[in-house]
Amino acid sequence: MYNGLIDIPWWGYVVVALALTHITIAGVTIFLHRCQAHRALDLHPIVSHFFRFWLWLTTGMVTKEWAAIHRKHHAACETVNDPHSPQILGINKVLLEGSELYRKESKNAETLEKYGRGTPDDWIERHLYTRHSALGVTIMAVINLVLFGPIGITIWAVQMLWIPIFAAGVINGIGHYWGYRNFSADDASTNIVPWGILIGGEELHNNHHAYATSAKLSSKWYEFDIGWFYIRSMEILGLAQVKRVAPQLKLNLAKTSCDADTVQAVITHRYEVMAKYVKLLKTTMGEEIQRLHHQGLKFDVKTFRRWLHLGEAELKAPEQAELKHALNSSKVLATIYAMRHELATLWERSTLTQEQLTKQLEDWCHRAEASGIEALRQFSQRLRCYAA
Numbered sequence: 001m002y003n004g005l006i007d008i009p010w011w012g013y014v015v016v017a018l019a020l021t022h023i024t025i026a027g028v029t030i031f032l033h034r035c036q037a038h039r040a041l042d043l044h045p046i047v048s049h050f051f052r053f054w055l056w057l058t059t060g061m062v063t064k065e066w067a068a069i070h071r072k073h074h075a076a077c078e079t080v081n082d083p084h085s086p087q088i089l090g091i092n093k094v095l096l097e098g099s100e101l102y103r104k105e106s107k108n109a110e111t112l113e114k115y116g117r118g119t120p121d122d123w124i125e126r127h128l129y130t131r132h133s134a135l136g137v138t139i140m141a142v143i144n145l146v147l148f149g150p151i152g153i154t155i156w157a158v159q160m161l162w163i164p165i166f167a168a169g170v171i172n173g174i175g176h177y178w179g180y181r182n183f184s185a186d187d188a189s190t191n192i193v194p195w196g197i198l199i200g201g202e203e204l205h206n207n208h209h210a211y212a213t214s215a216k217l218s219s220k221w222y223e224f225d226i227g228w229f230y231i232r233s234m235e236i237l238g239l240a241q242v243k244r245v246a247p248q249l250k251l252n253l254a255k256t257s258c259d260a261d262t263v264q265a266v267i268t269h270r271y272e273v274m275a276k277y278v279k280l281l282k283t284t285m286g287e288e289i290q291r292l293h294h295q296g297l298k299f300d301v302k303t304f305r306r307w308l309h310l311g312e313a314e315l316k317a318p319e320q321a322e323l324k325h326a327l328n329s330s331k332v333l334a335t336i337y338a339m340r341h342e343l344a345t346l347w348e349r350s351t352l353t354q355e356q357l358t359k360q361l362e363d364w365c366h367r368a369e370a371s372g373i374e375a376l377r378q379f380s381q382r383l384r385c386y387a388a
Helices: 010-037 045-058 063-075 091-106 109-115 123-129 133-148 151-176 205-210 226-236 260-268 270-293 301-310 317-329 331-348 354-369 374-383
Strands: 041-043 240-242
Touching (some): 010 041, 010 151, 010 226, 045 123, 045 151, 063 091, 063 109, 260 270, 260 331, 260 354, 270 331
């Protein structure tokens, strides 16, 4: 029986499958996602074309289609126009049928026209990669069969399933449904785990949505983004040039009042500001909600945090009534709720001058520190120390 040109132990086939799929994941996160969709880095033409060729062989995905669908996802995140939001379509739909959702949106000419600009449009893209997108995966199947024999088809099947399951399903599904959040981004994005290895760093999805144009997806010291490791390695070799990374927050502990620099830093780091707000006030909210339980109000801290994030106008009528009852029953919760949404107006009022924004922030801090809520006072004092 023909066993292929390469005969290796059983575990060798496992290593080969993992290595091949990992190259594909690297191509998706570095080339399609960070380079093409978000322009966070530039790649050397040799590297760029290698990834195009490899993704043609292993996925059949078209660069323009992938970039356009992803850009639309950011532009319409968690709305009915989002191509793959589990908050709208349900977690099972996105997790199990993510690739079908991708194929459906790829046929939307309006999406490709509006969001697909700036992607490769050379001769080989038009006449081979796009026109014959299915040919590459067929060639890959033949190569695997020749090299490894019948087991090569199993390796090929793993290659074909890897992106639909882990990228289209896990990232688009679980990455907007379950996990932890470093930033209160205006969507449901989450970090699945702090170690971005299996899916090339894409596991750090909340970090990405907070700073979409950053070439680096890790944010905290304990987070690891293997895609960023590859990018930095290529940059050292002159094969890549990073254009943007997420700004780093600085604290000037000597500051006791707000100035234009404070305003700029707060606006730049607004998602981190809101995340810190909820984190510092979590205990206070929990204690107050526990007290309200004795008065018949039945909601938890997680629910109130959701109300904080969405705002009253975005809640359904029953939740609006429950929120109103809670705020009328507790001065502490009413203050926390009102101060949170007042702070958000700082980056929503684009018509105000720098002086007006500074005065607004200083006034907010004065009222926060005079609220009688210790956690709110501590948050305000820290906010004054923000520096761009």
